[in-house]
Every structure is written in structure tokens, then in C-alpha cells.
Amino acid sequence: MWFKRPARPDIHARDPVRREAAVNAGEAGQSALRRMVTRDPDPRVRNAAIRRLGDLVVLRQVIEHEGDETVRETARVRYRHLLSGGDTLDMGYRCAALAVCPDRQIIAHVARSAREPTLRIAALARITEPALLDEVRCHDPDESVRASAGERLRQLAPEG
Numbered sequence: 001m002w003f004k005r006p007a008r009p010d011i012h013a014r015d016p017v018r019r020e021a022a023v024n025a026g027e028a029g030q031s032a033l034r035r036m037v038t039r040d041p042d043p044r045v046r047n048a049a050i051r052r053l054g055d056l057v058v059l060r061q062v063i064e065h066e067g068d069e070t071v072r073e074t075a076r077v078r079y080r081h082l083l084s085g086g087d088t089l090d091m092g093y094r095c096a097a098l099a100v101c102p103d104r105q106i107i108a109h110v111a112r113s114a115r116e117p118t119l120r121i122a123a124l125a126r127i128t129e130p131a132l133l134d135e136v137r138c139h140d141p142d143e144s145v146r147a148s149a150g151e152r153l154r155q156l157a158p159e160g
Contacts, residue, residue: 009021009022009024009025009027010022010027011023011027011028011032011036016040016041016042016044016045019036019040019042019045020042020044020045020048023036023045023048023049023052024048026052028049028052030053030054030055033049033052033053033055034053034055034058036049037049037050037053037058037059037062037075038058038061038062043068043070043071046062046066046068046071047070047071047074050062050071050074050075050078051074051078053078054082054087054089056079056082056083056089056093056094056097057097059075059078059079059082060079060097060101062075063075063076063079063103076103076106079106080106080109080110082094083097083098083101083106083110083114084109084110084113084114084115084119085114085115085116085119086115091116091118091119094119095118095119095122098110098119098122098123098126099122107123107126107127108123108127108129108132110122110123111123111124111127111132111136112132112135112136112140117142117144117145120136120140120142120145121144121145121148124136124145124148124149124152125148125152127152128156130153130156133149133150133152133153133156134149134153136149137149137150137153
């Protein structure tokens with residue numbers, strides 16, 4: 001009697017379920033994940049690849065150009081997570097990505113939640129909403145971040 005063994009996960013398989021399983025099993029490196037995020041025809045595979053991708057540039061491109069709303073939102077969540085320090089990405093890389101990020105909600109998230117005070121301060125420099133600045137000024141655990149939020153509020157006072 002022959003038993004049919006289940007197909008092994010394979011990032012090159014024709015079946016999108018097997019490609020997705022391979023990504024979820026960690027069988028794809030960052031280069032393969034970039035390729036899958038930008039070229040795979042199946043949105044489930046792209047979503048799985050996005051959840052493991054550590055490339056802020058590619059994630060930003062997906063956020064800006066992806067046609068599938070679910071994939072776009074997955075990329076947005078992953079981008080926000082990585083930018084705030086949810087991985088081991090270099091601080092300089094994250095600061096550069098923050099400097100060109102056009103999304104006010106992501107910038108606000110970084111101002112509130114970034115792991116490093118330096119990154120939170122960099123985000124505050126791009127904030128123009130007094131309520132958010134006041135929130136950070138009152139509640140941030142780091143004194144230098146609170147002081148930066150207060151200074152930013154004072155800068156914006158003559159404008160408003």
C-alpha cells in the first residue's frame with residue numbers, strides 16, 4: 001500500500017499554498033522574500049513574505065503601489081513595527097526611512113512608541129499636531145523626549 005506524503009513546503013512550487021508554507025516555515029532568505037513580495041501573483045504568499053521581510057524600502061514601495069488592500073495593510077503594519085524598533089535593523093537605516101516617510105500616522109506611532117529616544121525625538125521634529133506633542137510631553141518615559149516635545153510645541157505656538 002502506497003501512502004502519499006504531503007508535499008514539502010517549497011518557495012519555488014507552483015502551488016501557492018506550498019510557497020506560503022515555505023515562507024511561514026522560514027525557508028526563504030531576505031532576497032527570496034523581496035522577490036516574492038514584489039513578484040508573486042498570490043496575495044497570500046505576498047502577505048506571508050511581508051511578515052518576514054526586513055527591508056523598509058521594499059515595504060514602502062508595497063505600501064505605495066500594491067493593488068491588494070490586505071497586502072498593503074500588512075506591509076504598513078510591518079513597516080511601522082520595523083521602523084519603531086521591532087527588529088534588529090540598524091538605527092541609521094531606520095532614521096533615514098523615517099526622514100522620508102510621508103505617512104503621518106506612522107510618524108505619530110514612532111513618536112509614541114519607538115524603542116530608542118533618539119528616534120522618538122526625530123519623529124517629533126516632523127509632528128505638527130499640538131495634541132500629539134502635548135501627549136508625548138506629558139507621558140513619554142524619557143525626559144529628553146518630553147523636553148523635545150515641549151520645545152516643538154513652543155516652536156509651533158507662533159504658527160498656530
